[in-house]
Amino acid sequence: MAKPKEVTDNDFDKEVLQATKPVLVDFWAPWCGPCRMVAPVVEELADEYAGRVEFVKLNTDDNPNTAVKYGIRSIPTLLVFKEGKPVGQIIGFRPKSDLKQRLDAVV
């Protein structure tokens, strides 16, 4: 299973904003229960969308600047970036079928 790469405040620009493919960013923190439920679903999606969409995760405790920049006030939040801009947002835990629907709509 494809483990989404951990990105940070330092490499967010390079890994997400300058990426050629759409990127789904999983904003999470270790203390957040629902985030721990989202993680395996995101891993499954990473497999299914391999080659089409990049999947990364960002720890909001360790990387507050990026979380603040994108107005993250609730986690888990999934943000989809295309050509450096957020094009889709999913807040809170959602079943996989919902996530696929939302992802298909924007990529």
Place this chain on the structure above:
Amino acid sequence: MVEERHYDIVIIGAGPAGLAAGLYAARARRRTLLIERKVTGGQIALTALIENYPGIEEVDGFELGQIMQRQAEKYGMEVAYTDVTSLERRDDAVHVIHTNEGDITAKAVILTGGADYDHLGVPGEERLTGKGVSYCATCDAAFFKDQIAVVVGGGDAAMDEGLFVTRYASKVHVVHRRDELRASRILQERAFANPKMDFIWNTVVEEIEGGDAVERVKLRNVITNEESELDAAAVFIFIGHHPNSDFLKGYVKMDGGGHVFVNDWMETEIPGLFAAGDIRVNSARQVVSAAGDGATAAIRADHYITNAFRE
């Protein structure tokens, strides 16, 4: 994904009631499937600290749900994550569970769908959800470090979560529509003793305002009708719950609030259909009582299958 389609016992909802039912059903050597549409643990998955489950002094709610699941899986319970859309009982006494991923059949079904938090239903609430409006302090409180938060409600959840918010926020205003709390004494004592918490009595939230994020709430005193505004970056809402029984309307008997009627054995009026935990009438709405309900329902379902299917 659901691999098998035929089970002895299907349990709908993976909160403490469903997880306990799963443990007992699996240990009775019944082929058991637990169906969940969101998160294992249900409401406790969003609870920071549980300190009233006997035998466990304190535990993270999400962790307790995970442990309960592992414990039941050890005896063979299976878990599927999908949405149940409706139920029916065939003439041969077999229950059919219609899901988003096809039909599943079972000799007995235990409803453990629990309850979901209520919304205030005020302007701004939906638009600003995830932008300062929250129903989960343990998920979101950390984003409001040194900021002002409002907690709406006066029950256990409001106090528990409000106390959690004080770890981060500079101030927590509790807005409650009555002049006293419904929360348990111990939580009241802690809340009143916390210097960061203050209480705005007899007051309701009329509107949540803000551009990209919550900036303030409009309040109204229910006795004087006086309106006021309060600056806040976050609004945590804990005003109660409603049972997740919409998909059962017209199928099984419920009270006006959507709680399923059961007898002392957790039996509904439909043979082989049980209900346990927060979804049933007269639930104490505690982890320990839900788990007890689940065990009762599973034991009874096991007996029912033996008798009804002449096994």
